Amino acid sequence: MASEELAKLRIDKSKTNFRPPLRMKTIVWFAALIIPLLFLSLYVSGLLSPAMSVKVATISQVYPYNSFSLLNASGYVVAQRKAAVASKTTSRLVWLGVEEGSRVKQGEIIARLEGDDVAATRKQAAANLQVAVANLEQVRAELHDATLALGRQRELLRQGIVAEADFDVAEARYKKAKASVSGGESSIAAAKALLRGADVAVEYTQIRAPFDAVVLTKNAYVGDIVTPLGAAANAKASVVTIADLGSLQVETDVSESNLEKIKPSQPCEIQLDALPEARFSGRVHMIVPTADRSKATVMVKVRFVDQDRRILPEMSAMVTFLSRPVSGLEKNPRTAVTPAAVTTRNGRKVIFLLQGGRAIETPVKTGDKIGDFIELTGGAKAGDKVVLKPLEKLKDGAKVRVAEN
Numbered sequence: 001m002a003s004e005e006l007a008k009l010r011i012d013k014s015k016t017n018f019r020p021p022l023r024m025k026t027i028v029w030f031a032a033l034i035i036p037l038l039f040l041s042l043y044v045s046g047l048l049s050p051a052m053s054v055k056v057a058t059i060s061q062v063y064p065y066n067s068f069s070l071l072n073a074s075g076y077v078v079a080q081r082k083a084a085v086a087s088k089t090t091s092r093l094v095w096l097g098v099e100e101g102s103r104v105k106q107g108e109i110i111a112r113l114e115g116d117d118v119a120a121t122r123k124q125a126a127a128n129l130q131v132a133v134a135n136l137e138q139v140r141a142e143l144h145d146a147t148l149a150l151g152r153q154r155e156l157l158r159q160g161i162v163a164e165a166d167f168d169v170a171e172a173r174y175k176k177a178k179a180s181v182s183g184g185e186s187s188i189a190a191a192k193a194l195l196r197g198a199d200v201a202v203e204y205t206q207i208r209a210p211f212d213a214v215v216l217t218k219n220a221y222v223g224d225i226v227t228p229l230g231a232a233a234n235a236k237a238s239v240v241t242i243a244d245l246g247s248l249q250v251e252t253d254v255s256e257s258n259l260e261k262i263k264p265s266q267p268c269e270i271q272l273d274a275l276p277e278a279r280f281s282g283r284v285h286m287i288v289p290t291a292d293r294s295k296a297t298v299m300v301k302v303r304f305v306d307q308d309r310r311i312l313p314e315m316s317a318m319v320t321f322l323s324r325p326v327s328g329l330e331k332n333p334r335t336a337v338t339p340a341a342v343t344t345r346n347g348r349k350v351i352f353l354l355q356g357g358r359a360i361e362t363p364v365k366t367g368d369k370i371g372d373f374i375e376l377t378g379g380a381k382a383g384d385k386v387v388l389k390p391l392e393k394l395k396d397g398a399k400v401r402v403a404e405n
Helices: 002-009 022-045 064-068 116-159 164-204 256-261
Strands: 052-058 060-062 069-079 082-085 091-096 109-113 206-208 213-218 240-243 248-255 267-272 275-292 297-304 316-322 334-337 343-345 348-355 358-363 365-370 373-378 385-389 398-402
Touching: 060 373, 064 069, 064 316, 064 365, 069 256, 116 164, 164 206, 248 256, 248 275, 248 316, 256 297, 267 297, 334 365
Parallel strands: 052 398
Antiparallel strands: 052 385, 060 334, 069 248, 069 316, 082 240, 091 109, 109 206, 213 240, 248 297, 267 275, 267 316, 275 297, 334 373, 343 348, 348 358, 348 385, 358 398, 365 373
């Protein structure tokens, strides 16, 4: 009985006739058709395609004179007139009137040393000179009196009124007074010399600028002992270091193999690392007539045509030696890129700018060739990153990644 009851509860599948609704069939067919097309479009658009490895370059500002440059060399700005200002005497610094960057004139007092002792010596020398002058006046008066007495004795001797011995005494007195005058004049000369020496000693306590310059460094402070030798413990050999900024030149080393490209008065363009946007005109001032055997180079000094207050000693510089002077328009920078970044699509020149991990096709206008670069007159700006290669495989908007090497 149990088996019969269970048999009644079974469902006969052969008698069932289940069919899905028509709407469900439509959705399934639509999904089967649309999903492959969606994946295909995403792949073609690059959303599902892997990022392409590319090499990039940077659009930069290029100066036209690069097209007729002969040689580039690095160096440093060096002042040709430079001095460590000190004194010839040893004393304590009591006043310093300048600091770094101060501009001084030739002969201007920039510091003073303690000088009470030399000032006292000068006063003594001046007093000795006054004594010598007074003594000379006295002996001159005696010489005048002796001259008159000698004249009277000579007349009386001629008349036979006095003895010859009295005349000899008057003559001896005259000669003695005359010698005293000569001695007094010599004493005055000696006193004047001592006074000049004392003046020089006093002047040594006043440190003056030897030429028009700018203070570069301050080497001593008030209270320091300044000595010309600097051998004493804690003593300073100089007070300040100054340089004539009008004598600034770039000293650069040129390889011996390239020396034939350099000649005196040759035009140059100078770029300073501290002022990357500026260019300064220069001329070859000197080719130093000796070589450095360890580096196989020769020093070349390049002077600035125009002075600029921004140029400072010891700045690093790059010198471009030119085959001819730079004209007015050639002094202005131009936007340029390496020619390998420019390609032709549909009859127009384009570049692929790197923006947000994608290569964006950008039409550009090109101009003159400037050295190893080509000018861009429109379509891009300096500083933009541009895809260098492989351009033939790129599409507008393609995903890219920058190759490490």
